[in-house]
Amino acid sequence: MTESVPSEIIEGRSQWQDARRRLFANRAAVASLIVLAVITVASIAGPMLVPWTYDQIDWDHMEVMPPDLATRHYFGTDSVGRDLLARTLFGGRISLTIGLLATAVALVIGVSVGAVAGFVGGKTDQLLMRFVDLMYAVPLTFFVIILMVLFGRNFILMFVAIGCVEWLTMARIVRGQTLTLKGKEFIDAARAAGGSTASIIVRHIVPNVLGVVVVYVTLTIPQVILLESFLSFLGLGVQEPMTSWGMLISDGAAEMETSPQTLILPAIFLTATLFCFNFLGDGLRDALDPKER
Amino acid sequence: MGPYFARRVVIAIPTLWAIITVCFFLMRLAPGGPFDAQAPVPQEILVNLRARYHLDQSLAVQYLDYLGNLARGDFGPSFKYKDFTVTELIAQGLPVSAQNGLCALLLAVVLGIPAGIFAAIRQNSFRDHAVMGLAMTGIVIPTFVTGHLFILIFGVWLRDTMFHLPAGTWNGGAWPNRILPAMCLALPFIVTIARITRGSMIEALRANHIRTARAKGLPFRLVVTRHALKTALIPVVTYLGPATALLLTGSMVIETVFQLPGIGRYFVQGALNRDYTLVMGVTIISAVAVIATNLLVDVLYGFLDPRVRYD
Numbered sequence: 001m002t003e004s005v006p007s008e009i010i011e012g013r014s015q016w017q018d019a020r021r022r023l024f025a026n027r028a029a030v031a032s033l034i035v036l037a038v039i040t041v042a043s044i045a046g047p048m049l050v051p052w053t054y055d056q057i058d059w060d061h062m063e064v065m066p067p068d069l070a071t072r073h074y075f076g077t078d079s080v081g082r083d084l085l086a087r088t089l090f091g092g093r094i095s096l097t098i099g100l101l102a103t104a105v106a107l108v109i110g111v112s113v114g115a116v117a118g119f120v121g122g123k124t125d126q127l128l129m130r131f132v133d134l135m136y137a138v139p140l141t142f143f144v145i146i147l148m149v150l151f152g153r154n155f156i157l158m159f160v161a162i163g164c165v166e167w168l169t170m171a172r173i174v175r176g177q178t179l180t181l182k183g184k185e186f187i188d189a190a191r192a193a194g195g196s197t198a199s200i201i202v203r204h205i206v207p208n209v210l211g212v213v214v215v216y217v218t219l220t221i222p223q224v225i226l227l228e229s230f231l232s233f234l235g236l237g238v239q240e241p242m243t244s245w246g247m248l249i250s251d252g253a254a255e256m257e258t259s260p261q262t263l264i265l266p267a268i269f270l271t272a273t274l275f276c277f278n279f280l281g282d283g284l285r286d287a288l289d290p291k292e293r
Numbered sequence: 294m295g296p297y298f299a300r301r302v303v304i305a306i307p308t309l310w311a312i313i314t315v316c317f318f319l320m321r322l323a324p325g326g327p328f329d330a331q332a333p334v335p336q337e338i339l340v341n342l343r344a345r346y347h348l349d350q351s352l353a354v355q356y357l358d359y360l361g362n363l364a365r366g367d368f369g370p371s372f373k374y375k376d377f378t379v380t381e382l383i384a385q386g387l388p389v390s391a392q393n394g395l396c397a398l399l400l401a402v403v404l405g406i407p408a409g410i411f412a413a414i415r416q417n418s419f420r421d422h423a424v425m426g427l428a429m430t431g432i433v434i435p436t437f438v439t440g441h442l443f444i445l446i447f448g449v450w451l452r453d454t455m456f457h458l459p460a461g462t463w464n465g466g467a468w469p470n471r472i473l474p475a476m477c478l479a480l481p482f483i484v485t486i487a488r489i490t491r492g493s494m495i496e497a498l499r500a501n502h503i504r505t506a507r508a509k510g511l512p513f514r515l516v517v518t519r520h521a522l523k524t525a526l527i528p529v530v531t532y533l534g535p536a537t538a539l540l541l542t543g544s545m546v547i548e549t550v551f552q553l554p555g556i557g558r559y560f561v562q563g564a565l566n567r568d569y570t571l572v573m574g575v576t577i578i579s580a581v582a583v584i585a586t587n588l589l590v591d592v593l594y595g596f597l598d599p600r601v602r603y604d
Contacts, residue, residue, distance in 0.1 A: 134308055136535075136587075142560065142576050145545075146319060149564040226435060230546060233437045234561050246435070253441040257449065267438055274433035 019211070022287040029283025032276035039273055043092030052083035054090035055241035066261060075265050078251065087243050088266050094244040095270070098159045099225040103217055105163025110170025111213060115205050117171070118178025120197065129175070132168050144227070148236040155238055158231070162224050170216055177209040211288040218281035222274040229270065245270040301591070305584045312580045313363070313573070317356055320569055328372075346372060359573075368577075369570040373563065379574040383556055387578065389463055390543030390555030396475035398540050401482035406529065408483070409490025413525075414517060416495055425491065431484035440477045440550035447473060461552045474551040478544055482536055489528050497525040527597050534590035538582035542575075 023029055047054060058081040067076045075084035117128040147161045181187065181204075190200050229246025231237050237247045245266050252263030328334070328342055343349045347358060362369055368379035408428065412421045448460025464470040497503065498521050506516045543557030556575050563571035 134311060136583075142579065143316075143319075145561065146316070146564055146572070149561075222433065226433075229435050230437070233435070234545060234549070236561075249435065249438055253437060256441055256445055263438070263441070267434070270435075271430075271433045275429060278429055278433065 019287045023283055026283040026286065028279045032279040032283070035272060036276045036280070039092060039269065040096065043089055043096055046089035047086055047093065050083065050086045050089065052086045054086045054243065055082065057081045058083065066259065076261055078262060079255065084262065084265060087248060088269055091243045091245045091248050091266060092269060094238055094242060095225050095228060095246065098162070098228050098244070099221040102159040102162040102166065102224040103220045105160060106166035106170055106220060107213065107217060109164070110167035111174050111206060111209070113167070114171040114174025115178050115201050115209065118175040119182060119201050119205055132171055135168055144231070145234070145236065148231060158228070158238070162227055166220055166224060170213070173212055173216060174209050177212055178205055181205055181208055215281055215285045215288060218277055218284055222277040225270070225274060298592070301588050305588070308584060309577070309580060313360070313577060316573060316576050317359065320572065321352055346370070368574040371568055371571050373566045373568040373571065379570045382559060382571060383574055383578060386543070386554060386556035386559060389553055390548070390557060391541045393471065393474050393478065393547070393553060393555065394540035394543065396471055397479035397482065398537060400475060400479035401486055405483040405486030406490050408487040410494055410517065410522070412487070413491045413494035413498065425488070428484040428487050431480045436477060436481065436544070436546050437550055439480055440547060443473050443477055463553050474547050474553060478540065478547045482540070485532065486529060489532055490525060493528045494521060494525040497521040500524065523597055527594065530590055530593050530597065534586040535583055538579065538586045542579040542582050
């Protein structure tokens with residue numbers, strides 16, 4: 001069939017191609033993508049390339065030291081003589097990993113609950129959405145803090161707990177989208193072709209709500225990174241000698257008056273990342289909005 | 294309206310009960326107890342201590358006791374702050390938290406909504422991008438960084454000028470002491486409100502009745518304030534519900550940075566010390582605040598949008 005189609009025929013553009021074109025026309029979003037890529041690569045590869053490791057103490061400089069090329073501490077050292085560049089890049093690994101994993105947890109729970117509630121409807125919908133309403137009334141940051149305090153500063157628990165807090169809005173958004181999709185002809189067609197409820201949700205509903213979900217995901221990641229930094233500030237972050245951007249910033253805040261670089265350097269990485277995710281999210285929202293066409 | 298309101302209040306009770314139950318058992322599930330941290334005490338004293346706070350009884354009995362006391366408005370004694378009941382601690386801390394939160398809320402509304410409208414009516418212009426770009430910085434810089442920066446600038450660098458402000462403590466609620474914490478607490482909320490207002494105002498200005506209002510010759514300023522603003526405020530009000538609850542019940546970060554004696558600080562300290570009753574008390578106050586403000590928001594919808602029906 002395909003080889004019989006003449007090559008000069010005007011190709012149709014899918015919604016995704018349209019969206020991609022609009023996204024790449026948005027300079028702020030493209031710049032954000034590039035910066036994010038650079039920070040991600042630096043966080044992954046950087047700790048292997050810098051002369052010091054994140055937990056290595058330079059016994060000759062066991063105090064805060066400004067950036068110094070001779071000893072190859074390009075960002076200086078922290079209060080116990082550990083290299084700040086190595087720690088900032090390693091902290092990036094932790095912060096970005098928590099951001100991505102917690103959002104992934106929220107994504108899986110939110111999309112499943114939202115799609116099932118919207119598509120199945122009836123009692124299931126009632127039950128799931130009342131549960132979401134109930135959870136909305138809970139001071140959720142409190143729960144994350146209780147979990148972190150009571151069960152220790154555990155890396156896995158941290159992103160699971162944050163993910164379990166962030167899925168509520170996702171579920172509501174996906175449910176709303178599913179309700180509008182449910183009445184469309186292609187769903188009737190899939191049903192007439194003998195598709196089961198599960199396969200219709202997975203094959204037809206989920207791919208069609210992805211646009212909205214992608215936007216929300218890019219806006220959730222910075223929220224999670226910020227939440228992690230608050231936990232670190234309250235002393236509930238990852239365990240020393242591991243570190244994260246939030247922890248480095250709260251350490252730096254203590255040294256702010258005498259050596260502001262310990263606050264400013266990690267803060268630049270954190271704020272740049274959060275900025276970029278927000279700009280990217282705004283760009284994606286504009287690109288995927290059908291009204292912008 | 295009346296029956297709707299009554300039903301919502303009735304629904305709030307099981308919600309609150311569920312929160313209390315989950316919180317109660319979650320805390321008891323965790324290892325450690327309130328008397329672990331102290332210097333080792335003789336076994337006999339420990340037994341007496343545990344008996345004094347009814348920790349020697351079964352969990353089910355403790356739970357029912359707690360619910361019973363709660364129904365009579367008694368939050369129980371604090372485990373850590375000896376000689377204080379949780380009710381007394383909250384009565385001391387909540388006014389500080391609530392006053393600071395109220396100042397921040399006013400700032401957020403008074404600055405956020407006009408900024409959003411300003412950006413929306415100049416959509417995609419340089420000034421729109423400038424205001425929104427500036428606003429973005431307010432979201433991406435964590436509060437504990439802005440807090441420390443404010444202290445550094447106003448408390449240290451401007452020490453000898455007329456702009457000097459006290460860098461912390463509540464000082465009985467003196468106005469100079471209130472400025473920095475309120476500003477700092479308000480910043481992310483100002484920004485979020487500005488962004489929501491901008492989005493919904495752009496949407497509202499596209500509506501047909503707005504075109505009609507302009508076509509009949511109404512000045513643009515009046516179109517915005519009289520017709521578009523009401524619709525544009527609905528998402529803002531939705532956001533303000535939980536935001537108000539959050540602001541009034543105290544920020545753990547702000548109260549730590551500025552050393553304010555509010556209830557936000559009790560929470561983290563209480564959780565670390567396994568001060569079960571104090572943590573429960575603060576959580577319950579917050580949950581009540583969230584439920585109450587959400588209810589208030591639903592009532593406000595009716596005033597802003599006559600199409601909303603309560604049934």
